[in-house]
Amino acid sequence: MRKRSRYKLLEYFAIAGLITFVVILVFNSTIRPSLPKKTPAPKELYNVISPSTYKFILNQPELCENISPFLVLVIPVTLKDTEARTAIRRTWGQDGLIPRVTILHLFVIGQPAQRDPVLQEHLEKESKEYGDIIQMDFVDSYHNLTIKTMMIMNWIATYCQGAWYAMKIDADIFLNVRYLVDYLHDQSKSSRKDYITGSVISDAVPHRDSFNKWYISEGLYPDSWYPPYVSGAAYVFSTDLARKISWASRFVRPIPLEDVYVGLCLHVLGVKPVYATKFLGFRNLFEVRRLKYERCTFAKRIIVNGFNPQNLLRIWHDFQKSYFTC
Template structure:
């Protein structure tokens, strides 16, 4: 690695210091109505999750500006999930599902642990054909989903702030787009700022068993409970929150559970997630369980979890009949 000159080192430190000061001023004076004295995490920790530590390999910086979407769908995938991307483009990620509003879908990914030139070339061809790929050069693993999530927030804040809403949604999730659009329209002004909704979790606790997929050691997270957060399978938020969450990340120690991490950022901001329910809170509209497919049951949900690409394609034609029969 080339050695930096003293002058460049001083310049780098000055820029890093200025960005921290800016984040503190913005959060304290604008985004923290219930002020708390949050302390920035160390530069070494922040560099792990900061999008400025990575570079774009593929990007779509102008698409939101040209199309000005009402809703932008951000879908985390890996390089190998070609089938999932294809199925989503043919089903709930298709732009023609709603009239009167523009919805854009983007697939967000990093690089695999082991370089795969063949798949990378295929991805680049996909990008040229569909214009829906955003890729950065961090290592794309389950443990790095927090990096991917902050990348999503930064991308929306930088390139898609004119959209009214954004949604982070996993590739194995079914999405009822018309229902979601109608739901957001019904919310009106109450959901235009500091708004985030999904399957809300209020009683989460860290798993201390090292064999658990969701294991968190006390060294990384000493608290015995999590703040309120939304399940990472799917959540919707007003786009103003993207920049705020990105700035709040300067004050939150990274944890490998991205949905918990977003909840920790929301705690810094003083923002509380909102339940999405109907019928006096008896039905969660963001279903985190895997339900057996039923046309009218799915028509009464925004999302349902646990879909393989082939099954999503299989039920999609039948689901289009729901608007006439349910």
């Protein structure tokens, strides 16, 4: 009798799970914004994000000439972020971190609204020493992050299309390179095309409060929902998408939210971002929350958010030394 009750309970759970799955499918299909018409954006708006509008101050066009990297890490920073660049070179951006896996890193920089000749001279020396800096003549600001992101896409499409994957990653992120490489190796061959993964946001709505940091006016974006997009803190994509996103930007009006903007370009392409999770979705591998450092917790994540250069350097040695004990 007890066994029959147990089977009955399992049956109820199965039915409830099926109903929940169907409800989610129906809900997602009803709230999803309609596919945009492929109408070219007005020329004056497209010029804001067009690669032809901006010029290189510093470039590394030969970086991928004779190699096909497994992964290219592209880090948007500003001219003054010298400490962050140094910390990344000494931690997750260091060369030869994973044996027999070619990983490159690049820092992408604009220029300050007011010129700083001393910092600019230092940057040029840094570029000669490390060969890992791209600088263009757009103004570096929060509202120009969409421009910077599209310049990243264009650089990959132009100079490093032979790479397998690229990763856009902010400078204040802890990156578990070993876990990321293993994770990408475990993906099917389909991840080499139209693939983008990270912390997927699928239920975001535009903020209409003008005092909100992420404010978007109805005139700039009239829809009530955003299509799914990946958090701009860090995401990985197959390099074929760099060219396709650059193409799709011709049909998407620029907005100052760079991660949402990439999501809008993906929507034009009909590409859905993939959530990177483990254990039935309970562990988010792209951890955009700030977590207190705990070696074995970090060993089971691809990224963790919120590290200044000093903290990154402080924990890196411990993390590397004891990684395989978790």
